[in-house]
Amino acid sequence: MKTVQTAVIGCGYWGPNLIRNLHEEPRAHVRYVCDVNPARLEAIKRRYPSVKTVADSRAVFDDPNVEAVFVATPVETHFDLASAALKAGKHVLVEKPLTDSAASARKLIALAERCKRVLMVDHTFLFTAAVQKMKEIVESGELGEIYYIDSVRVNLGLFQHDINVVWDLGPHDISIANYLLDRAPERVSAVGASHVSRQIEDVAYVTLYYPGNLLAHFHVNWLAPVKVRQMLVGGSRKMLLWNDIEPSEKIKVYDSGVTVRPMPDGRPDKGDVYKTLIQYRTGDMLAPRLENIEALSRVVAHFLDCIETGREPLTSGRVGLEVIRVLEAADRSMKMHGEAVNL
């Protein structure tokens, strides 16, 4: 088995999770950890004494033994670090969101194509057992026609200094919705407000309009007293609730819905609500069993598979770009107090 020599740039909050998962992956070896903050490097050195720790990312790019680089730094640095890594011939996994603009994401995608290197973005949730199961259920047709997705993703902090709450938490919901629905939205409308830092929205409500009368709505918030991670997927036949905070039974599929019938004495008339009878159906609930595997270990394994086979990642640069187009549109819409922005 070939071992891929890797480097992780950025070991603040999320980077150590990548390092841990890489350590547990037999096909990878962590050669370098890089961070501009010496205290972060010391903490890593204590835990993984054999890892080389460096403050300057050039040491990583200049080492021909390094084949793959993981970028887990603040969003504003993603483009420079990822493009330097690609130019040095490395495969790159970048944390979400891929970059801070659609224009720079497009440049990165083109660069990866020119350099024939794998570019993947870490939309971790797509690799969770819950989202994989939801995808299976949606694709099987069990829910019927999908009507809407409704998500609440709120907690207290972690405040980011370079991005607002939509750019921080929204990539999860947008990537999940695009994946489940297998399409991108046509329009975005968002409202948000800044309370703690004047320029950076910490509470936001985002609506995505998908083709086919399909709505997705996300509530993202850094100022909530409790952590809520809930997503509803409503269909014409059944409805699904995903509660990621639940230790077990994270997904519940409800055999619930409405049936519209003509009044016994009236004629069928779809347009006239007074001539119809709405019947509610509340049937059984089923909680499918989910595998208990850390999603980030799957992210790492998938990235290594793509390096080995040359396959396009599930969360490719292009998938990352679709997410950023929505984030940019949400920013524009928030500036116009919720006016819808076409994509």
Ligand SMILES: NC(=O)c1ccc[n+]([C@@H]2O[C@H](COP(=O)([O-])OP(=O)(O)OC[C@H]3O[C@@H](n4cnc5c(N)ncnc54)[C@H](O)[C@@H]3O)[C@@H](O)[C@H]2O)c1
């Ligand atoms: N996939 C997920 O679920 C998930 C979860 C949390 C964070 N993230 C993403 O991970 C990235 C990092 O977020 P975080 O919360 O860990 O941030 P953080 O601020 O805690 O850590 C970032 C680290 O990068 C270092 N750094 C900054 N510029 C650098 C440079 N030029 N070279 C080397 N090191 C540098 C900082 O010193 C810091 O230690 C963000 O893109 C964030 O969106 C992803």
